[in-house]
Amino acid sequence: MIERLKKQNPKKLLIMLVNFIRMTVLNIVHMGNVNASLVQNINPKTEIAVRGGSKLTLKHSVFTRRNVSFRVEGGELTIGTSFFNQGCSITCMDNIQIGDNCLFGPNVVVVDHDHEYGYTDERRGNHYRKDPISIGNNVWIGANVTILRGTQIEDGAVIGAGCVIRGKVEKNTVVINKQDIRIKEIQRINE
Numbered sequence: 001m002i003e004r005l006k007k008q009n010p011k012k013l014l015i016m017l018v019n020f021i022r023m024t025v026l027n028i029v030h031m032g033n034v035n036a037s038l039v040q041n042i043n044p045k046t047e048i049a050v051r052g053g054s055k056l057t058l059k060h061s062v063f064t065r066r067n068v069s070f071r072v073e074g075g076e077l078t079i080g081t082s083f084f085n086q087g088c089s090i091t092c093m094d095n096i097q098i099g100d101n102c103l104f105g106p107n108v109v110v111v112d113h114d115h116e117y118g119y120t121d122e123r124r125g126n127h128y129r130k131d132p133i134s135i136g137n138n139v140w141i142g143a144n145v146t147i148l149r150g151t152q153i154e155d156g157a158v159i160g161a162g163c164v165i166r167g168k169v170e171k172n173t174v175v176i177n178k179q180d181i182r183i184k185e186i187q188r189i190n191e
Contacts, residue, residue, distance in 0.1 A: 018044055023058070026050070037061070043068065054092070059100070064088070075112065075130075080137070084108075094130035094149070099137035105161065110135075110147045136171070 019040040026034045026048065034050055036058040042048075047069040050056050054072035058079050065086040070077065075092040080100035087107040090096060094112045116127035131150035135141075139153055142161035153159070153169040160176035169175055 015041070015044065022048075026056075046070070049073075085143075093128060095132035096135075097133070098135045099139065099155070101137055102135060102139045102141070104141050105143035105145065107144045108141050108147070109145075112149045114149060 016039075019042050020038050022042070023036045023038045023040055026036050027038075033054060034056045036056065037060040039060055040058060041061055041063040043064045043066050045066045045068075046064045048056070049069075049071045051071075051073045054074055055076040056070070056072050057077070059081050061081045062079055062084075063082070064084045067087050068084045069089045069091075070079070071089075071091045073091065073093050075094045075096070077090065077092040077096050079090075079098045080102065082098055082100065082102035082104065084090075084104045085106040085108075088104050088110075089108075090098075090110045092112055096110060096112050110133060112133045113128040113130040116129055129149065133147060133149065134152045135147075136153060136155035136157070138156050139159070140157075141147070141159045142163070144162050145159050146164045147153070147159075148164065148166040151165050151167060151169070153165070154171040154173075156172040157169045158174040159165060159169070160174065163175055163177065165175065
């Protein structure tokens with residue numbers, strides 16, 4: 001382990017140290033509500049906000065680039081060992097589960113709620129409709145994808161750039177411009 005650390009460049013070691021301290025502080029300050037592995041590769045410009053009564057779980061080695069946002073506002077967010085490119089935003093008010101080995105392209109937005117727009121009085125912006133989101137293992141999500149409440153993306157799915165996803169995406173399915181294509185069909189086309 002020490003030999004591996006000696007081979008790292010100083011910038012990477014500094015980021016590792018900052019993440020270790022950051023995860024330790026998160027675990028202490030939000031005692032019981034944050035369960036974060038101390039070994040992370042989270043960019044210092046990643047926002048992590050956990051509001052009262054919320055629960056955040058970050059498994060080992062979550063990797064983020066600049067300007068990623070993890071916001072938990074009353075819900076439960078669990079993130080496996082996955083990669084988030086710059087500009088990703090995950091906002092949780094109900095329940096969001098993200099598996100292991102997932103790749104998120106730039107500017108992906110994941111929200112498990114939307115506004116209840118039927119209110120016409122002064123309370124209009126304070127009511128939400130919420131449904132959980134589940135993203136399986138080995139999922140690849142392209143740039144500028146929006147994942148809405150009530151979505152279930154099963155293992156091995158690929159979501160093409162620019163898609164808006166709501167509902168169920170079957171295992172090993174590729175979604176491109178609102179079309180579902182099974183991976184076996186793509187292999188047949190390429191043969």
